[in-house]
Amino acid sequence: MNDTMKHHLNDDAVAALSSPIDAEKLTMLHRRLEAAAQAEGLIDVAYTTVSSPVGKLLLAATPKGLVRVAYANEDHDRVLENLAVKLSPRILRAPKRLDTAARELDEYFGHRRQRFDLDLDLSLSHGFRRLVQQHLPEIGYGQTRSYKEMAEMVGNPKAVRAVGTACATNPLPVVVPCHRVLRTDGTLGGYIGGLEAKTTLLELEAAA
Structure with a gap:
């Protein structure tokens, strides 16, 4: 990440922290951080969560493909900590990277899909x-x-x-x-x- 980008992100962070918490501002800041990190190749594991008929699911992906789907009973925070140890500590919530997986899961739960067409990263299994x-x-x-x-x-x-x-x-x-x-x-x-x-x-x- 170049110095100019860091400077702007730092200014935004200071502004967000020095003013009353505004969910919209924090969301915007996170999106800018996500875009900057992705542009600089700083995300090794992207993740998001989605709602489903079997509860909230954590989805995580590497550049190779979807690497993890986790149920709430597995403790999403613990799953992310495990991914940081086994794969990379460079983890960031980046929903757009999981858009296709989220869409296919939604189609599956809505009886509109019977087979997933996702790239998978099986590196967690041996x-x-x-x-x-x-x-x-x-x-x-x-x-x-x-x-x-x-x-x-x-x-x-x-x-x-x-x-x-x-x-x-x-x-x-x-x-x-x-x-x-x-x-x-x-x-x-x-x-x-x-x-x-x-x-x-x-x-x-x-x-x-």
Whole structure:
């Protein structure tokens, strides 16, 4: 960021802090900061939050693509702290960077989309977990598979428990549909967003 840009941003910050808090001014200041940081390539992780039928979701993306979708029960502040450690401390709320993801999620929850067309950054997962998560989108909208069937799908029939762990640690729930994986007896099994959220997603897809 050049000296002139820093000077203007600092002046704006001082003005905002020395006057009564005005939400509109703070929003404008943040937008200018976001635009300046993006222009200078200073954002490694952009994030925003969106409302949904399964509660407020945190969306985060790197230049490679969407890297994290987090439920409120995961504690969004803690998720951001974890992203700062694992990916980069250069994190900024930048909703425009997540516009496409937010729009596709809105279409999904509104029964207008059955498959996501987003670039994904799977760098938070490794090894077998990442392999399983890469195969989850192969389960079609409105369909389900058992943990055992998923283990067979990825070529390791005995790794049923490991498949369960991969689903439980999926960093991109909803978009990468781990909610479509059930126990062999048809019961829900665990879910990162809670069983109520899993039920909501399955019922939403069944109603389409």
